[in-house]
Amino acid sequence: MADGIELTVNGKTRRVPAAPDTPLLYVLRNDLALNGAKFGCGLSQCGACTVLVDGKPVRSCSYPIEEAAGKPITTIEGLGTIEKPHPLQAAFIEEQAAQCGYCINGMVMTAAGLLARNPRPSDGDIRQALANNLCRCGTHVRILHAVARAAREMAR
């Protein structure tokens, strides 16, 4: 605990003063001041906390930092910015694919994982990829459109 653990997040390496079994989520949010990943359930059920570790979506609420050490971690902040958004972020804005927006981090990051392994997903593929990401406002249809739009943009 005293020494902490080194993590590489969005290309920058930082030492964080947390115990090795600390879920990655709290370190991202509280030590690194990254807002994107959200606490939803702490049980890997809802997906609001999703980030990419080694390019693959993981549930950061139950992913200990000791497992993340030495692997590249990407959060939604690392995808793009308001000024220079990633095609997924641009597509979510274009489709106005949010209501409260609390789940949207998980949608974007899970979709980023999907598009990395399947750049031309069908509607069914997108639905399956997001099957374990919960949205309560009912923004699903727009989210599906946004992911499909991003896939088209990225294929250009």
Add this chain to the structure above:
Amino acid sequence: MSGLVLSRRGFIQSAGALTLAFSLAPPSLAAEPAKLPGSLANNRMLDAWVRINGDGTVTISTGKVELGQGILTALEQIAADELDVDPKRITLISGDTAQTPDEGFTSGSQSIEYSGIALRYACAEVKQMLLDLAAKRMDLPHGNYAATVEDGTISFSGKSVTYWELAGAVDLHREAMAGFVPRSPQGLRHIGKSAPRVDIPAKVTGGASYVQDLRLPGMLYGRILRPPSYGAELVAFEEARVRALPGVVAVVRDGRFLGVVAEREEQAIAARDELARAAQWREPTSLPKPEDIQSYLRSLPAEDHVVSSKDGAPAAARSTLEATYTRPYTAHASIGPSCAVAQMKDGALTVWTHSQGVFPLKRDLAKALEMDVAKIRCVHAQGSGCYGHNGADDVALDAALLARAANGRPVKVQWMRDDEFGWEPFGPAMSVKLKASLDDVGKIVDWAHDVWTNTHSMRPEKEGCNLLAAWHLAQPKAPGKPGIIPQPAGGGDRNAVPLYDFPRQKVTHHFISEMPIRVSALRALGAYANIFAIESFMDELARTAKVDPVEFRMRYLNDPRASAVVQAAASHAGWQPNLPGGTGKGRGIGFAKYKNLSAYLAVVVEVEMDRASGATRLVRATAAIDAGQVINPDGLINQTEGGIIQAASWTLKEQVLFNPQHIVSRDWSRYPILTFPEVPAIDVVVLDRPSEKSLGAGEAAQGPTAAAIANAIAHATGLRLRDLPLTPERIKAAFG
């Protein structure tokens, strides 16, 4: 308009539109205060709403808050149009007890109707004051000048002056007179357009958008350990073992309220786990048996209110139908558990909260904490969508109680998933009995609606203290008495009065005070179950009368706007009248005018049934909505799509599970909601009526969607299901 003299004096040419200038005589001192529109009625000063700043910006204040419904974007559009400024100049302040108007709660689809209309009048008046002041400076004859306004620059022939130059000279600290009619639809640039939501870019890039994202210097993290059940008593507690954990700053015990404050969030969570091991509880068996809940509720004492009756001449009935429909307890089930940050410093408390009503919350916090209300400030910050009264207010008190033990440092408290599911106030279980008679030509001649329900609002309000932790303190505060929300809006009886025109009817609200399970406001209140029942029953009657369900409804709708949405939904869905059923595929319709006061909505849902599993596949939902003058069409569509999906989730999947001791559904595995593979295609048709007043729309889809699904299942299978949710198990059992 008493005390107000209007006289037309001239024309002002304004940015492509013609604005009328009026002269205003001050209201006479003896006169009654003028009745002002919307929330201006209770917040009468212009500068409570609008401030023009010398730096080229405009500050707009509203007591309504962003809940994910897009209200701030819509209010910005309104202010931009009425003031004639670019929206980029506008800063919105919302829901801050130190800065904004008190508009009560952001609830009931009323923000456009109340805050929106107040802003339209206030901004129109401020613009006129600026014009008059500008004209005076130019030595133009009072009330007889022509001017254009473009983004805050007022131009007369050859001369111009900006709002920002006039800012210091215009005195907005006076009562609104509301004498200036807001712009007509022809002159609008922003209202009626699908302006992109102001909050979405930050929400998709990790911007600080939510109270959860608030980080204050020196901030600590808190967690609460609730009792295992409503009535559990704390019989033993070993505080020392929790205090000994790393990072723990304080352990708070007050009666059966237990909380912990730690330096780091994961330490607070670990300490909460230890609190659970350190506390021993005695749990009474105090809840009804879940399988008997509806009959149990109906056995309780009830106040009966006849909320509508019509006594046309009795007619001979050929057939009489009677049916009872039920809904279970339903959770708000916000994705993000409730959260608040509180700081107690120098005897003053500041709470950052996603409450729907910062002013009522402040008053209840004062009662719970026995503090002077003047020493408390509540500031709204967004949270996860709430859809009604969830844990937002409760966690604000939790944070305040922990902040008292934090030596002036701010404390952020977020509930854990099981706190939210176990302790939020649920949407009440309800039962609705309908009885109607058809004459020999299949016409409805008699209609009776009986609804049994608890209250639909136990929000912090007036008497008592409606904050959870206040009931658990060593010196507990009593909750307020449950009450009814009167018609025409209604609470449990919301939309119990049919919009259909029947010659004879009686609608009775059986109001049950005793609440075995904690309940309060959930999106649409009683309208969800009442419309589900009425619209299901209309299909049952149509079937008996051998009339197509769309045609059957049209016979009883006298309001052309109601008929128009029913027809629009049917035609866009490709409704074929009298389509034979029982094929495993079906379609159904549902309709209501929300609250009988707000938006009109009809929806057609198409389903495909899987006989083997009993599962319902939602294929498509096609809705038509009339919300009067639409401020932001895409925002309206977004809200309607969301309402349909959420209502479909309630209808097919959701019920709070409990046993005689406690709530059992405490995570998403026990309280599943609709997922991506289950979501239908959705098509929303907006019937815009720019010359009609704007109507609240955010809850309009809930009831009609439930009925449309049940009617579609009935059409597909011949099975009429009346008990929500319509789970595969129930459908399979009905197949036999």
